[in-house]
Amino acid sequence: MVIEALPLQVGAELFPNGISRYAVGGLLVGLGVTVIYLGTGISAGASTFLESTLSYVSDRSCFQQYVASRDWRLVFTLGIVLGAAVYAVVYQGGAWTTDVQPWRLLVGGVFVGIGTRVGKGCTSGHGVCGVGSASKTSIVGVLTFLTVAIVTAQVVAALGVSP
Amino acid sequence: MSDRHPAFMPLILVGGLVFGFGLAYSQMARPEVVLNFLQFEDFGLVFVMFGGAAVTGLTFFVAPRLLGRAPLTGDSFERRLKSFDRNVLVGGAIFGVGWGLSGICPGAAYASLGIGNVTILWALAGMFLGAYAQGYWRSRSQARDTAATRAD
Numbered sequence: 001m002v003i004e005a006l007p008l009q010v011g012a013e014l015f016p017n018g019i020s021r022y023a024v025g026g027l028l029v030g031l032g033v034t035v036i037y038l039g040t041g042i043s044a045g046a047s048t049f050l051e052s053t054l055s056y057v058s059d060r061s062c063f064q065q066y067v068a069s070r071d072w073r074l075v076f077t078l079g080i081v082l083g084a085a086v087y088a089v090v091y092q093g094g095a096w097t098t099d100v101q102p103w104r105l106l107v108g109g110v111f112v113g114i115g116t117r118v119g120k121g122c123t124s125g126h127g128v129c130g131v132g133s134a135s136k137t138s139i140v141g142v143l144t145f146l147t148v149a150i151v152t153a154q155v156v157a158a159l160g161v162s163p
Numbered sequence: 164m165s166d167r168h169p170a171f172m173p174l175i176l177v178g179g180l181v182f183g184f185g186l187a188y189s190q191m192a193r194p195e196v197v198l199n200f201l202q203f204e205d206f207g208l209v210f211v212m213f214g215g216a217a218v219t220g221l222t223f224f225v226a227p228r229l230l231g232r233a234p235l236t237g238d239s240f241e242r243r244l245k246s247f248d249r250n251v252l253v254g255g256a257i258f259g260v261g262w263g264l265s266g267i268c269p270g271a272a273y274a275s276l277g278i279g280n281v282t283i284l285w286a287l288a289g290m291f292l293g294a295y296a297q298g299y300w301r302s303r304s305q306a307r308d309t310a311a312t313r314a315d
Binding site: 014015016017018019021022023024025026027028029030031032033034035036037038039040041042043044045046047049050051053054058060061062063071072075076077078079080081082083084085086087088091092094095096097098099100102103104105106107108109110111112113114115116117118119120121122123124126127128129130131132133134135136137138140141142144145146147148149150151152153154156157163 | 170171172174175176177178179180181182183184185186187188189190191192193194195198201202203204205206207208209210211212213214215216217218219220222223226230232233234235236238239240241242243244245246247250251252253254255256257258259260261262263264265266267268269270271272273274275276277278279280281282283285286287288289290291292293294295296297298299301302305
């Protein structure tokens with residue numbers, strides 16, 4: 001009995017909130033990319049929006065190269081916000097706010113903003129689209145940021161920063 | 164882009180809606196859940212990333228074989244792979260520090276705003292600052308390189 005129950009117990013410990021919300025959500029994220037790809041041939045990532053949107057306010061050439069795609073990237077991002085809002089209204093039952101401290105979000109955001117641009121992608125560009133297309137560059141990118149993120153989060157937690 | 168298919172933007176919007184709904188449903192719009200994953204307290208994020216990658220992988224594999232060209236743009240379904248260089252490692256490591264510190268990445272941050280998390284504006288402000296700083300440095304160093312080449 002004890003041995004039979006062991007795998008289930010381990011499963012429950014690794015996934016205290018079950019797996020369906022994560023699996024279903026992940027499949028929908030992939031479906032969103034699929035809809036756009038099948039219609040347009042574009043494999044959409046989320047982080048280029050940062051640079052393409054800056055092209056509205058900056059004349060620098062590094063941002064201006066995204067002028068052709070900035071309009072649809074704005075619409076894509078608007079869709080992400082609205083899609084999440086639908087979830088909030090239908091399933092969440094109202095607004096939810098994080099307890100993670102603002103300085104962590106701001107400083108972390110700066111690193112994310114620099115890192116995705118230097119590293120050519122983020123969790124959706126490399127993690128979902130890149131890994132999905134079996135790109136070696138993206139797989140290495142994902143392994144790099146995943147490893148560093150795990151170490152960072154563990155160190156921050158060990159230093160007693162919470163939440 | 165006046166020659167663009169009238170369904171182009173609506174389709175992008177629908178794709179974004181599904182993408183954002185999926186991010187919110189998968190709880191990735193909550194930094195706490197991502198941080199729990201990075202601290203090995205809840206491995207659910209694995210299912211999100213690989214679930215998403217499995218669907219896109221199937222799409223990227225099947226579409227070029229069954230369909231000729233994308234109906235709304237006329238573009239072919241080719242793989243646009245990013246080249247590998249040192250930047251992928253350096254940028255990935257910088258991204259990792261930010262992700263591990265805040266529990267937030269670009270797509271999830273937009274979705275987080277959608278679920279009413281106004282505090283996430285701090286992270287969004289940080290991302291735009293970071294992206295701007297990176298672009299500023301890059302255009303400066305490119306200008307310097309060009310000047311140096313001309314001087315030679």
